[in-house]
Amino acid sequence: MKIANLDFPDKCPESCFEKQGPFYQGCLCSRCPVFNCPVLIDPDDYRYDWAIQFYNYINGGNEPTL
Numbered sequence: 001m002k003i004a005n006l007d008f009p010d011k012c013p014e015s016c017f018e019k020q021g022p023f024y025q026g027c028l029c030s031r032c033p034v035f036n037c038p039v040l041i042d043p044d045d046y047r048y049d050w051a052i053q054f055y056n057y058i059n060g061g062n063e064p065t066l
Contacts, residue, residue: 001034001037001038001043002043003033003037003043003046003051004033004043004044004046004047004048004051004052005048006051006052006055008033008034008037008051008054008055008058009034009058010034011034012029012032012034012035013034013058016058018032028063028064031050031054031064031066032054033046033050033051033054034054034058050064050066053065053066
């Protein structure tokens with residue numbers, strides 16, 4: 001899936017440690033483009049600065065700082 005001109009997986013990666021935690025309005029998953037696009041937010045409307053943070057995180061980087 002293309003979000004903010006970056007290639008993201010179509011579903012949440014199995015290796016994401018956030019999947020083990022509770023889901024609530026402010027959790028990291030609730031801000032993730034993989035979760036939010038395209039169901040809640042159009043991929044072209046997702047914040048570019050957040051997309052870069054999540055892109056790096058999904059590809060082995062540090063937890064996003066939003």
